[in-house]
Amino acid sequence: MMRDAAPLVSVHDLTVRYGEAAVLRDVDLDVAPGEIVTIVGPNGSGKSTLIKAILGGVKHSAGRIERKPGLQIGYVPQRLVLDPTLPMNVERFLSLPHRIPASRAREALERAGVPEIGKRQMAALSGGQFQRALLARAILEEPDLLILDEAAAGLDQPGAAAFYRRIHEVREETGCGVLMISHDLHVVMSASDRVICLNGHVCCAGTPEVVANAPDYRRLFGEGTRGAFALYRHNHDHRHSQDHVQDAAE
Numbered sequence: 001m002m003r004d005a006a007p008l009v010s011v012h013d014l015t016v017r018y019g020e021a022a023v024l025r026d027v028d029l030d031v032a033p034g035e036i037v038t039i040v041g042p043n044g045s046g047k048s049t050l051i052k053a054i055l056g057g058v059k060h061s062a063g064r065i066e067r068k069p070g071l072q073i074g075y076v077p078q079r080l081v082l083d084p085t086l087p088m089n090v091e092r093f094l095s096l097p098h099r100i101p102a103s104r105a106r107e108a109l110e111r112a113g114v115p116e117i118g119k120r121q122m123a124a125l126s127g128g129q130f131q132r133a134l135l136a137r138a139i140l141e142e143p144d145l146l147i148l149d150e151a152a153a154g155l156d157q158p159g160a161a162a163f164y165r166r167i168h169e170v171r172e173e174t175g176c177g178v179l180m181i182s183h184d185l186h187v188v189m190s191a192s193d194r195v196i197c198l199n200g201h202v203c204c205a206g207t208p209e210v211v212a213n214a215p216d217y218r219r220l221f222g223e224g225t226r227g228a229f230a231l232y233r234h235n236h237d238h239r240h241s242q243d244h245v246q247d248a249a250e
């Protein structure tokens with residue numbers, strides 16, 4: 001990772017509103033080349049909105065987003081719904097909207113850890129294979145920054161762990177930066193260089209160690225689902241408008 005290098009993307013004092021309601025307030029974030037940054041936060045805390053703003057799909061009402069000139073982004077959505085009656089194999093899917101040589105498709109599938117699925121029908125893939133196909137498509141153009149919005153949601157625990165391991169390897173192999181949203185807190189803690197805890201604003205940010213060492217988090221981490229809520233409760237000396245998270249943890 002190159003924290004000293006110019007960031008791939010940096011977000012300053014970002015505010016996003018849907019109508020009157022501010023969904024994001026004064027958010028700062030940056031991703032350096034080769035760095036894995038994970039956004040965590042309760043449902044409705046603005047994680048997807050932040051990513052959409054970075055991708056340019058949502059307008060912000062204040063603040064600014066700076067992208068490295070010529071920045072190439074690869075995006076892996078949480079899910080993609082394809083017409084199951086549409087015959088389309090994986091290689092063809094990778095060739096949309098621009099036809100690519102079969103060798104490039106094979107290389108991307110190898111990188112994504114699924115070299116064998118090129119001729120399989122998209123509709124016949126398992127959830128894990130489908131997400132790998134989306135990953136292959138996102139890395140086809142050798143992006144500088146890979147953005148994943150809960151891309152392992154719906155996979156079982158070993159499947160999700162394998163998926164994140166693969167992301168780690170892609171980062172090692174290509175040097176791309178990674179910005180992802182994840183609810184898999186165990187994975188977040190082991191696979192991220194930096195964690196941003198979001199709840200409309202940035203509650204806390206730092207290395208996984210710093211975030212995980214918050215007393216509540218340490219006390220509760222690993223105690224079933226309660227551990228998952230602990231991250232959102234650490235060292236808060238203020239109340240949120242979304243206190244359902246706190247309620248859910250109690």
Ligand SMILES: Nc1ncnc2c1ncn2[C@@H]1O[C@H](COP(=O)(O)OP(=O)(O)OP(=O)(O)O)[C@@H](O)[C@H]1O
Pocket residue numbers: 018023041042043044045046047048049050
């Ligand atoms: N297009 C929209 N119009 C109006 N409100 C929206 C829109 N998209 C999202 N919101 C609201 O903005 C808030 C943040 O949504 P967002 O999807 O960014 O949260 P999230 O942290 O990604 O949630 P989750 O973990 O459930 O995916 C929510 O209250 C949501 O209802």
